[in-house]
Amino acid sequence: MTLPFDVDAVRADFPILETEVDGHPLVYLDSGATSQKPRAVLDAERDFLERANAAVHRGAHTLAAEATELFEDARVTVAEFVGAEPEQLVWTSGATAGLNLVAGSLGYAGRLREGDEIVVTEAEHHANLIPWQELAARTGARLRHIPVLDDGTLDMHAAADLIGERTRVVAFTHVSNVLGIVNPVAKLVTLARGVGALTVLDACQSAPHLALDLPASGVDLAVFSGHKIYGPYGIGALWGRDEVLEALPPFTTGGSMITTVTLDKAEYLPPPQRFEAGTQPVSQAVALAAAVRWLGQHDLEAAHAHEAMLEKRMREGLRSIPGIRLLGDTDAADRVALQAFEVEGVHAHDVGQFLDSRGVAVRVGHHCAQPLHRRFGMTASVRASAAIHTTEAEVDTFLDAVSGVRGFFGVSA
Amino acid sequence: MTLPFDVDAVRADFPILETEVDGHPLVYLDSGATSQKPRAVLDAERDFLERANAAVHRGAHTLAAEATELFEDARVTVAEFVGAEPEQLVWTSGATAGLNLVAGSLGYAGRLREGDEIVVTEAEHHANLIPWQELAARTGARLRHIPVLDDGTLDMHAAADLIGERTRVVAFTHVSNVLGIVNPVAKLVTLARGVGALTVLDACQSAPHLALDLPASGVDLAVFSGHKIYGPYGIGALWGRDEVLEALPPFTTGGSMITTVTLDKAEYLPPPQRFEAGTQPVSQAVALAAAVRWLGQHDLEAAHAHEAMLEKRMREGLRSIPGIRLLGDTDAADRVALQAFEVEGVHAHDVGQFLDSRGVAVRVGHHCAQPLHRRFGMTASVRASAAIHTTEAEVDTFLDAVSGVRGFFGVSA
Amino acid sequence: MSGLESLYQELILDHAKNRRGFGLADPGAHSATVHQRNPVCGDEITLRVDVEGDRVASVTWEGAGCSISQASASMLVALLQEDGGDEGMPRADAEALIASFREALRSRGKIPLDEETFADAAALSGVSKYTARVKCAMLAWVALEEGLRQA
Amino acid sequence: MSGLESLYQELILDHAKNRRGFGLADPGAHSATVHQRNPVCGDEITLRVDVEGDRVASVTWEGAGCSISQASASMLVALLQEDGGDEGMPRADAEALIASFREALRSRGKIPLDEETFADAAALSGVSKYTARVKCAMLAWVALEEGLRQA
Numbered sequence A, B: 001m002t003l004p005f006d007v008d009a010v011r012a013d014f015p016i017l018e019t020e021v022d023g024h025p026l027v028y029l030d031s032g033a034t035s036q037k038p039r040a041v042l043d044a045e046r047d048f049l050e051r052a053n054a055a056v057h058r059g060a061h062t063l064a065a066e067a068t069e070l071f072e073d074a075r076v077t078v079a080e081f082v083g084a085e086p087e088q089l090v091w092t093s094g095a096t097a098g099l100n101l102v103a104g105s106l107g108y109a110g111r112l113r114e115g116d117e118i119v120v121t122e123a124e125h126h127a128n129l130i131p132w133q134e135l136a137a138r139t140g141a142r143l144r145h146i147p148v149l150d151d152g153t154l155d156m157h158a159a160a161d162l163i164g165e166r167t168r169v170v171a172f173t174h175v176s177n178v179l180g181i182v183n184p185v186a187k188l189v190t191l192a193r194g195v196g197a198l199t200v201l202d203a204c205q206s207a208p209h210l211a212l213d214l215p216a217s218g219v220d221l222a223v224f225s226g227h228k229i230y231g232p233y234g235i236g237a238l239w240g241r242d243e244v245l246e247a248l249p250p251f252t253t254g255g256s257m258i259t260t261v262t263l264d265k266a267e268y269l270p271p272p273q274r275f276e277a278g279t280q281p282v283s284q285a286v287a288l289a290a291a292v293r294w295l296g297q298h299d300l301e302a303a304h305a306h307e308a309m310l311e312k313r314m315r316e317g318l319r320s321i322p323g324i325r326l327l328g329d330t331d332a333a334d335r336v337a338l339q340a341f342e343v344e345g346v347h348a349h350d351v352g353q354f355l356d357s358r359g360v361a362v363r364v365g366h367h368c369a370q371p372l373h374r375r376f377g378m379t380a381s382v383r384a385s386a387a388i389h390t391t392e393a394e395v396d397t398f399l400d401a402v403s404g405v406r407g408f409f410g411v412s413a
Numbered sequence C, D: 001m002s003g004l005e006s007l008y009q010e011l012i013l014d015h016a017k018n019r020r021g022f023g024l025a026d027p028g029a030h031s032a033t034v035h036q037r038n039p040v041c042g043d044e045i046t047l048r049v050d051v052e053g054d055r056v057a058s059v060t061w062e063g064a065g066c067s068i069s070q071a072s073a074s075m076l077v078a079l080l081q082e083d084g085g086d087e088g089m090p091r092a093d094a095e096a097l098i099a100s101f102r103e104a105l106r107s108r109g110k111i112p113l114d115e116e117t118f119a120d121a122a123a124l125s126g127v128s129k130y131t132a133r134v135k136c137a138m139l140a141w142v143a144l145e146e147g148l149r150q151a
């Protein structure tokens, strides 16, 4: 059953939103870092642990059978959430683990060598940059970067030049965690396919806000994290096309991913199990399924419209405050409700502290995207990111607090 | 405050122990696979998520500061639990991840080459075997095995011969997850140190049952899993000596483990952060700390005596049932209350199913130790493993059920 | 009948002890030999199917495993022999049987196996409520399916 | 005084704007140059300390960061200059100051910094309640500690 979108009803599902900070109601604008978790998710995990907890895929006892079913049902649910088949969904401990799995496995498979090229963008989160640096360093491949233009969009002319016959992998984020801009996935996929390169999508910041159909997107592999889509820590997923996963060797090895093991050699199960060494985050998988089911209960079109309204209000509000510099301030791209900015004359850390004294929680720093900050000539920024439970009034509280920053720190306008 | 050991009081802390299976009270003898979780652990995690959840080590807001403190306090608590300093404790997603980290990092560091040798035992869990097979295959090193004797103990004469000047790594389990036998750590460490080899201890099955002092044990590195010590899934730890961790490069890379990142190169933080790429299992760390605090509340000497009594009762009881063959039936070693066995003429899977119909949950199969089963001429066994909440009466229920197996399946005694 | 007794019916324990078709026959002109394994419990089967024209001429097997997996293989052979007679069952019929068997076993107790169609193997109906055991019962049937594809 | 105002006292904002010791002096005969960085927020400092005999002759620095980190560096220089006079502060005294400063900042508001000992830097007392900001305030002091070790 689909519920009509009602932000107050949504808020009532999040126990933590009742918190007060320094006497002010909490205004949580840090969902881009980690989302809060609705009661349905907390309940699902607890219920599992109190009723059905047991080792999965092992043993014949009733609890184990029940746990295994819930665990595999969770895979079906989360796979459906991204338009995929359960066999294509590999549990990971998070997006970072998923990206390392892909880069590491390509390395072990000997799929890259000297002269080959890996292409990323200048806007990547460190999680979608450093594993490729390491892979390049280990294989002799060259790492290249699609530059970001002044308005925060990718330089697609440069992309067309960069992606060439030496390109083996094109790895890029769906939505930048600093700019909030949705990248042109289809165009990048076309360029990559044209040269037979593998595409890897970082869907961390899109999964909570956009409807995903990964198979239809054209990419070969994609990752996301549970804790950013109203689910638990310690779980995420790697999605891959059948033939792409099939061709990858395991990255980590251990129990539950094998068929026959002798002292000298192991044979591995097909995907997804091949990539799931050791005891999996079972209760977290169950809870992540609860999260996407919870999300799916709502009228998501209305929810996305709500978030689009917040995005506009936030960006326009910030623009109208003197001394604010936005990162990636453009109308020429789709966006999510996430905005990084600088307050001239006041360090991001001080801005964050000031906002916190008004109950407003934002993130300050480089947001794990140092190269992008450097490209904009800064080391740190302030980032506000909304979620499905964010209200217009909260955005206004945030904007009001931002207006007070320069006055408090004695910086003239 | 230390509570006197009272198994009924302990049981009251575990909601799942009230479950019924097929009209019988659940007798959970599968703690070796995964332990059940006391209410204190479930409460700690939920409380964190409802009150203090935020991204750690990032941002200045109040929630983030609180979350960071709780997360780092958890590290102190869990480190103390194994006698260590917090800087020596790396969070992992579990023991398998920890062992892959060590093997993978040694590989990336170029610490092994052709002609070098890695020594494991024949009793290893696949998690402490396959990563070394893969490392050997990638580096040209040779993997060797300390054999297991008929009584389940290690052939220490062979060990003394095997561990020689070519040995670079000796990796072994503290307690076998099939035999329940405690390995002679000090002797293995002496042999390894004598030739300058690194020692890696798999403490998965000892951490829940024995008092650990890892620094004093003499090993260089050790791993364990949270879900086996009354804590959550999705978290575990790698412990290492300062200088050993210092010398290891990162295995996975991403956010939160770096100092400076350019488009081409990253510089890494010192341990433990160097090994903790990406968002960590924050609520799970807090809950794992709650688990070891919960455990520490009890009179652990009395608890260990209780488990020793269970072990004896279980083993002697099984021995007295006709047609039972025990794996590793010896008094010549320390043990934990975990016993694998075979019922002659009845497949392990059928035994498990029969026990389940009496409410008794055991594990059947190869328990991720195929080589050890092969060594004893079998492909599968039945394993019963007790925990701090197991009662004498439960062991008796189990024994009584085992006595009925051969009759039910029409196998004559 | 308790849950356990409906799972382990007398007929199942009998077949598990007196296994029809056990012992691999020499390969024929159009035969395929298939190895299947259940990685969870280590059960394995090697099954050889001999095809003549569009008929399943013979099925033999070897393997080790739990009573469900052993009985199921034995019952499969019995079914093919009884229904196929001397000529052997038409290949398409065998494939259809495997498909309905799978459907019933995955139905969590909703679809029973009728005796008319499945003969002794109908006694495996009870397995479908034990999701962890479905793979045991399917092992031989999956092996035959694979064998028919190859032969 | 609200929490925020006790954290950002007037004196702190002043020091953050008029930074004492800002701009690296030429290295002396016994000087060390140290770079420190707070990876969380990207704050950094380069600090140069000049030692003569057992005295801290001069401390200069450059860097960028939040007002707490900038003010703290400036206050550290002011303290060394005021207490050390023309001769410079005895090295052992500087080390002791750093140690007590650290202790107070890590005390979560329990140990205040007294003005007698810490001069303007006493205004940083409020930081110790904000655990996420302790590193900001410590940055320059840790750099000096490291510099004294090297010089």
Ligand SMILES: Cc1ncc(COP(=O)(O)O)c(C=O)c1O
Pocket (backbone or CB within 6 Å): A255, A278, A279, A280, B032, B033, B094, B095, B096, B097, B125, B127, B128, B173, B175, B176, B177, B202, B204, B205, B225, B227, B368
């Ligand atoms: C001895 C031993 N080592 C390693 C492991 C692997 O632990 P995990 O699956 O939690 O990574 C286990 C448990 O499965 C074990 O018993």
Ligand SMILES: Cc1ncc(COP(=O)(O)O)c(C=O)c1O
Pocket (backbone or CB within 6 Å): A032, A033, A094, A095, A096, A097, A125, A127, A128, A173, A175, A176, A177, A202, A204, A205, A225, A227, A368, B255, B278, B279, B280
């Ligand atoms: C765009 C992007 N990619 C990757 C990550 C890494 O995700 P995680 O830390 O959950 O592994 C994040 C979040 O930190 C992100 O925003």
